[in-house]
Amino acid sequence: MTIIVFLIDTSASMLQRTYIGGRTTLLDVAKSAVETFVKIRQRSIDSRIDRYMLLTFEESPNNIKAVNGVQEEFNLPMNSPIPGSEMTREPFRWDQRLFALVLRLTGTPAVERDTGLVPSDSSPIDAMCEVTGGRSYCITSHRMLNQCIDSLVQKVQNGVVINFEKLDQIHLPRNVKKRMVKKMEIKKGNITKEMTEADQPMFR
Structure with missing residues (x-):
């Protein structure tokens, strides 16, 4: 209705x-x-x-x-x-x-x-x-x-309005921010030597 x-x-x-x-x-x-x-x-x-x-x-x-x-x-x-x-x-x-x-x-x-x-x-x-x-x-x-x-x-159609807010990286835990940085480096093709083997399967 x-x-x-x-x-x-x-x-x-x-x-x-x-x-x-x-x-x-x-x-x-x-x-x-x-x-x-x-x-x-x-x-x-x-x-x-x-x-x-x-x-x-x-x-x-x-x-x-x-x-x-x-x-x-x-x-x-x-x-x-x-x-x-x-x-x-x-x-x-x-x-x-x-x-x-x-x-x-x-x-x-x-x-x-x-x-x-x-x-x-x-x-x-x-x-x-x-x-x-x-x-x-x-x-x-x-x-x-x-x-x-x-x-x-x-425009009279059924639907809902959803507002999305960007999550500020400043408030993220340190380990989460570190993994996000490593993921960005992999996408750019700049895999550093600091990355451990345990982290690599996450982004394969």
Whole structure:
């Protein structure tokens, strides 16, 4: 089951008018984008078990506009004593993605470049999107908006985000560091006389 949450900015800034469709507001464009996304998503067989939520920037609980059911309380165990809990110490689940459509539409038609690539937005939300495995889109035209919606529908897939960190050799035991150096010397073809016969079978 895929849960898709739409978070729409309903502040006063969304009342700015654009050049699209008789100078509609940014809020109208956002509503249309949600409707278009749902229509395209429903063409897929996997959408039969989808669950949708619509949230706004209003005060809780009025910010919840449409929901199939919600947990009354949400506790995030940031300091859990359970072994391995440090691997999930983020304000999001490992299978959640965040994609942001940042509307930068103006009141006059923008000069479009047929590059085929939609740049990421320079706002702080882009960093949060990258952490979850998603990305942000800087929307400057209606054509670009439709392109991003089609791309988002294709990105609705099951998966997890795994972050790998490079192990610092400074904190390794001395015997492990010594063997790593010897292995590097063998790969380069510089086998020294200091290597013992007991170490050689490890790298054959």
